Amino acid sequence: MTPKTNRRNFLKTSLMVGAGLFLPKSIALAKSNSSDDKRIIVIGAGLAGLSCAYELKQAGYNVLLLEARSRPGGRVRTYRDPFADGLYAEMGAEYVDSSDEHVRKYAKEFELPILPAKQYDGIYVRGQHLSMADMKSGKVPLPYKGIEQGKLFGQEAAYLQEWIKMVQELGESSKEVQALDKMSVAEILRKGGAPQDIIDLYIYTNATESTSIPSKMSALNMVLANSRTSAFSENTEEGRILGGNDQLPKTFAKKLGNKIHYNRAVQKIEYTKDQVTIQFIENEKRQSISGSKCVLAMPLSVLRRIKIDPLFSESKMYCIRKQSYGHVMKIAMQYSRRFWDEPGSIGQRVFTDTPLRRVYHFSIDQPGPRGILLSFTSGDDAKKLGRMSEERRMGTAQKSCAEIWKEAPQYWEGGVTKYWNEDPWTRASYSIAGVGQKDFRDILSRPEGMFHFAGEHTSIHRASMNGAIESGLRTSEEIIKS
Numbered sequence: 001m002t003p004k005t006n007r008r009n010f011l012k013t014s015l016m017v018g019a020g021l022f023l024p025k026s027i028a029l030a031k032s033n034s035s036d037d038k039r040i041i042v043i044g045a046g047l048a049g050l051s052c053a054y055e056l057k058q059a060g061y062n063v064l065l066l067e068a069r070s071r072p073g074g075r076v077r078t079y080r081d082p083f084a085d086g087l088y089a090e091m092g093a094e095y096v097d098s099s100d101e102h103v104r105k106y107a108k109e110f111e112l113p114i115l116p117a118k119q120y121d122g123i124y125v126r127g128q129h130l131s132m133a134d135m136k137s138g139k140v141p142l143p144y145k146g147i148e149q150g151k152l153f154g155q156e157a158a159y160l161q162e163w164i165k166m167v168q169e170l171g172e173s174s175k176e177v178q179a180l181d182k183m184s185v186a187e188i189l190r191k192g193g194a195p196q197d198i199i200d201l202y203i204y205t206n207a208t209e210s211t212s213i214p215s216k217m218s219a220l221n222m223v224l225a226n227s228r229t230s231a232f233s234e235n236t237e238e239g240r241i242l243g244g245n246d247q248l249p250k251t252f253a254k255k256l257g258n259k260i261h262y263n264r265a266v267q268k269i270e271y272t273k274d275q276v277t278i279q280f281i282e283n284e285k286r287q288s289i290s291g292s293k294c295v296l297a298m299p300l301s302v303l304r305r306i307k308i309d310p311l312f313s314e315s316k317m318y319c320i321r322k323q324s325y326g327h328v329m330k331i332a333m334q335y336s337r338r339f340w341d342e343p344g345s346i347g348q349r350v351f352t353d354t355p356l357r358r359v360y361h362f363s364i365d366q367p368g369p370r371g372i373l374l375s376f377t378s379g380d381d382a383k384k385l386g387r388m389s390e391e392r393r394m395g396t397a398q399k400s401c402a403e404i405w406k407e408a409p410q411y412w413e414g415g416v417t418k419y420w421n422e423d424p425w426t427r428a429s430y431s432i433a434g435v436g437q438k439d440f441r442d443i444l445s446r447p448e449g450m451f452h453f454a455g456e457h458t459s460i461h462r463a464s465m466n467g468a469i470e471s472g473l474r475t476s477e478e479i480i481k482s
């Protein structure tokens, strides 16, 4: 599908949603479905809920999916409307890694090609412009103290040797290793003798990916990542669904048809020994629907605000309330000329310590001359930007881009931000391995009675589309097996 056709479809769809024409016929959803006590109710049409409902439907189950928004996909969100020339931008999930087997499997099944992304080629930190190649060859130094020159990511490893050795000698599940979960990344690095510069650099490397800050991230997670040599690096092999990632949830949704009910925000979950009753808002009125099982596939940052009666087990409720999340913002900026691809440019995918953090050319599959620069910013910078008006956010974005590419201001056309922490149906970025939370995922993913728990926060591949789908498949299997 070409981006042009997509844009047309998108406009058509959004107009119809606006006019209420896309609202499912089931205005009286509660009444029309109230006779079926074998129904499985899935809450949340992100990739977790969609993949779960899709597999259950395929297996012949009577499934019903309730979604608060008027669209499927949750944190997979492609914007097309604000841009000219059929340009689009991923304001939520973007990259599909080479190992993301579940995303790749469904993308293949739904005939959605994945276009490889370009790698980092520039660095702009502490006011210095560096080329990634020059930094890697040792030609130019990275301006941080206590680092090993020639690489950007993984600088923390040198200060973790004592604990990496401990993992090798005692094993990952030993008491001593597991106890590292009580310490934060910042604490263990200080204990290991790391200068402040190492912690500062970590903010812009791994903490940015996690959307958190070193004082809130578990040391255990960092030590294990480094001892498995699987820590994130600047040499990534990633792709994006050509024409927009939203095609993946939209295809699931199309296949689910009238099983999905949009604009149904769940407010209360009640249950007895053999029946689950879900209260939701439908056309501004409170309605309810019952079923025999329920899959909860919404972020915990939202679930913790919903009434649950009676409460789930103490440990489950504790994790629901306490699970750590980060802050994240995406900023899409349209420029009339692709100056980042021209001679003299620092690069087209730039690692920075500006408030924008990662800045990169998004529209690599489109001809130009216009193009979109996208920023992925997180942690304290996202939080700070989040407190600003849209106008001030854009002003800060323009200023940072002008520092990275001095010719940027003359080609500026406009932009848009998406701060996920202010979205009422997300209220967060994605789950992070917080201090003292090593057992959370196991507890959160465990079924309780008629309830099954999906969502990226329940997956070993947390914080990803792949993890969301993995959890959807796990919960559908739990139900099928039971």
Ligand SMILES: Cc1cc2nc3c(=O)[nH]c(=O)nc-3n(C[C@H](O)[C@H](O)[C@H](O)COP(=O)(O)OP(=O)(O)OC[C@H]3O[C@@H](n4cnc5c(N)ncnc54)[C@H](O)[C@@H]3O)c2cc1C
Residues within 6 Å of the ligand: 043, 044, 045, 046, 047, 048, 049, 066, 067, 068, 069, 072, 073, 074, 075, 076, 091, 092, 093, 094, 095, 096, 264, 265, 266, 267, 297, 298, 299, 302, 328, 329, 330, 420, 425, 426, 428, 429, 430, 454, 455, 456, 457, 462, 463, 464, 465, 466, 467, 468
């Ligand atoms: C900015 C950003 C960048 C990211 N980058 C990447 C990336 O590059 N690669 C990658 O793989 N992943 C990335 N992710 C992570 C990825 O988006 C998520 O892990 C995944 O999409 C989560 O899916 P989910 O189904 O668990 O949750 P969601 O997508 O959040 O779905 C939950 C659904 O529940 C609905 N809901 C919430 N409350 C209610 C309610 N009360 N009633 C009914 N419905 C409700 C929501 O509207 C939503 O549709 C990124 C995320 C963000 C925010």
